[in-house]
Each structure stands twice: as C-alpha cells, then as structure tokens.
Amino acid sequence: MVLVTAEQVAVRAGLTEALNASARTAIEEALNDAYAEAASYLSRSPVPETFTERGVRVGADGTYLLAEDPVIEVLEAEAENTVAPSPMGWTYATYRVTYRAGLDPDTDPVYRRALARYVAWAAAGNPMVRRLAQGVTGARLIKSVNVPGQGVTYEEAGGAPGSKTAGATPTLEDLDGWRRLVVSQRAGMAPHPLQTGQIWQL
Template sequence: MVEVVTPEDVAGRIGLTTPLTTQQRSILQAAIRSGLAAVTAHLHVSPVPRQVTERGLLPSGDVWPVTHEPLVEILSVTAETVDGVPTGAYTVVYTTGLDPDADPAYRDVLAEYVVAHAAAMPHVLRLAPGTRRVKSSSLEGQSVSYEGDPQAGSGAAGAPPSLASLSYWRRLGVSQDPGIAPHPLDEAGQTWR
C-alpha cells in the first residue's frame, strides 16, 4: 500500500518530538486512517491503491469486467476449475483506487489534507504539549481564552484545507435500472390529452 502520510509527518505538524512511543504512533496512525476514510467518503473511491480479488469473472474480449474502478493494475488471473475441469470463469486479483505516486499534484493535496485532518483531532492535540496558544488571560478573573485555529477551507493563513480541495479527483456515480427504457416516441402506455 502507498504510504502518503506517516505518523512522523503528523508529529512534526503538532510539534511532537520523535522518536515516537508505541502509544503515540498508534494514536497518530488511527488519526491518519480517519483522514483517509473521510477522503474515501468524499471521493467515492479509495484514495490510495488497494488490492481486490474477484471470482467468477468472464472476460469480454481484452477487458475484465471488474467491479471496482479505477483499475490500477491486474496482478494475477487464474482460471477457475471444478474437479479439474475449467469453468470458463476466472479469479482476478487487481489493485484499484487513485494512485498518488502517478499524480504528484494529487499526492501533495491528499497528504496536506490528511496531515491537517489528523493534526486537528483532539486526541492527537493532547499528545503535544503547548499546542493551545493563549489569546488572553486575566489574573483576578481567573479566565484564559485560547486562539482558535482558522476553520478548514476558510482561506485564512494557516487554515487547513477542506475536503473540497480534493474535489477535482472526485468520482461521481451514475446508474440506470437494468433493462431497456421505452423509446421516447413510443405511444404505448401514454395518455394524450
């Protein structure tokens, strides 16, 4: 699997010193997975290549009718048999998803979003001392207010990117019920007034 963001990348963003402890690494990896899950939901496709195995595929010329797209690479094709007799169907192992290694612009935008997402998570912020900046304090009133980070996608200096920054790579789904629709000029079943 392509590693777009490492726990060390997130640690650097929040000012956490390295090397990381096992607990810190685990928390940062979970935050990175959360960022990648948000990207997957937004793009409607895996943001990094992942391996898929499909069974019972019948070739259509030089094309394999795989379920998941975009197809990155076919890893193996194995003829299926029953009691040693070929069935005509095949098991296809392939990788699918977007490939950050093939598109440096996508890789940069994806990495920036995932690092910002992970670094903004409350349980990640608790790992680094001094991640909250004091905006104002009062001695007698015993109050402290902290600077808020700019909202994601606000365009303000230092603001983390929003999911909209990845919209260029978003895949929209289109579907149609199976069967043949009636011809638009077919008068059968229409009532004319």
C-alpha cells in the same frame, strides 16, 4: 507506499518529543481514519489497494469487467467454471481476478500533494492526537477557560479551515477534483450488453 509519516503528523500537532510506542499507535490510527474519510468522500480508494473478485467476465473490448476503478494493473487471472446464465444456453467464461486499483499518488503529483496535505492535517486534528498534544508544555489548544471572574481566549493562527487563506487547514473539498459522484448503486449491477457482447436477456 508511505504518503504521510507519523512524524509529519506530529509536527503539525505540535508534538515536540520523540514518539513513543503509544503515541505512534495513536497517530497511525488517526492516519487510518483520515484515509477512510477520504475514501468515503471520493467514493473510491484514495491510494492503490489489492482486490480479488470472483465471477469476473470479459467485456467485448477484451478487458475484465471489474468493480473497482481505476485499475492500475491485473496481477493474476484464473479461469473458473463456465457458467450458463439462461435456459437458452448462452455461456461465458468467468475468472478469479486479483488486481490493483485506486487513485495513484505516484503517477499524479498534484493529487499526491492534495491528499498528503489533507491526510496529515486531518490526522493531526484527530481527538486521539489532540489529547497527546494537550500535554505538551506551552501548548495553546484550549480555546477558552472560564472561571468565576476570569476568562482566557487564545487567538487561532491561520484562516478558517477551507478558507483558502494562508495557514488555513485543508478540508475534504480540496479533493473535489478526484471525486467520483455516485448516481446509482453499483453493487449487483450487471454489465451493459454492449460491454459483454451479448444480446439483451428478456
């Protein structure tokens, strides 16, 4: 899934020439950075990704207890060896599960527009892309230049980032509607007994 192209970033950055291999590589790295920033802020993948987990149990409702969410689809589930978790002899089957999970821009057009807008502008503002734009004839990226007896100040177009005014660039806060607030550590946490159908272990 291509949400934002290098050409769309180039337009926002003011790059008027066709992208050469070096420029395209820099923009693609800037896009990767923008997606990583969104993932960190949202506390989940901002776009669907494929994950593989081992030792997965099945909950009382018949679904796999997977670490990533929301789950889009289970691609493959392979039974592993039966595990005995306690001397009392309780056993349960575990699975190796390959699945797709993450927020899905294809099924939520409002989210798609918000994420694409943030990623495109974040990539355009990345220092790697700004250095490319600085070399464009007529670019007005330097905010001020001071030499003895002289000073240059360029007026910025649009409102301040996140101000919600016309021309303002988006910020991570524009993705708040899809953010998951993490209040406890997920790694290593056992499922609740009501999910597994098992009694408490003492």
